[in-house]
Amino acid sequence: MTTRQPQILSTTGGDLPLEEYRLALGGRAWTILHTGAILSLEDEDRFLRGDQLRLPYGIALWPAAIALAHEIAARSVQGVRVLELGAGTGLPGIVAATLGARVVQTDRNAAALVVCRRNAEHNGVVLEQRAADWTAWREADTYDFIIGADILYAESVHPHLRQIFDANLAPGGRVLISDPFRPASFELLEAMAADGWNVVVNKWTVGVVPPPRPVGVFELTRRN
Numbered sequence: 001m002t003t004r005q006p007q008i009l010s011t012t013g014g015d016l017p018l019e020e021y022r023l024a025l026g027g028r029a030w031t032i033l034h035t036g037a038i039l040s041l042e043d044e045d046r047f048l049r050g051d052q053l054r055l056p057y058g059i060a061l062w063p064a065a066i067a068l069a070h071e072i073a074a075r076s077v078q079g080v081r082v083l084e085l086g087a088g089t090g091l092p093g094i095v096a097a098t099l100g101a102r103v104v105q106t107d108r109n110a111a112a113l114v115v116c117r118r119n120a121e122h123n124g125v126v127l128e129q130r131a132a133d134w135t136a137w138r139e140a141d142t143y144d145f146i147i148g149a150d151i152l153y154a155e156s157v158h159p160h161l162r163q164i165f166d167a168n169l170a171p172g173g174r175v176l177i178s179d180p181f182r183p184a185s186f187e188l189l190e191a192m193a194a195d196g197w198n199v200v201v202n203k204w205t206v207g208v209v210p211p212p213r214p215v216g217v218f219e220l221t222r223r224n
Contacts, residue, residue, distance in 0.1 A: 037061045085148040198220065
């Protein structure tokens, strides 16, 4: 359920109204501020055409983030270290932190990090947000989980993501990437499978207006 809230995000491009999305899972509930929910292909086409006020990609709420939040809520993450790439509104990382994970959220967009912080505070969780650009990556720590929602759409960033997975995933760790089955995404997933990674997928559907949006959550682990 999405309802409009009288909250404003001030950016260098002007003030943006924020809406609120409520996600209820397993007896818990989270509320997430965002600039617009993009649940269907029609929503996405309208957003990308710019039929309405052109909004930043990173602080819209995408179906892949909702699917990844469901996937994380179905797992045991108590005490694990989680790195979230392209955090955007921060929903998956916030769910992980609520369930006991130690989470670092990263995004290169300053407005997205502001929204992340607001959402973390609103949901009563403590986690860390860092400004980070995949093309100039300096993060040295390793993590049990590296997660990202809809981050594979641009082929140009695939080599940078591969470097992050190789450098920052702890031994025995898992990469969880949610993606609405974009063709460009399969190139990276197939390349990683060919290079010695196990790739499995869980399929989720997001949205209640027919047809619901299919989203895959791909789990990548290194082969021994």
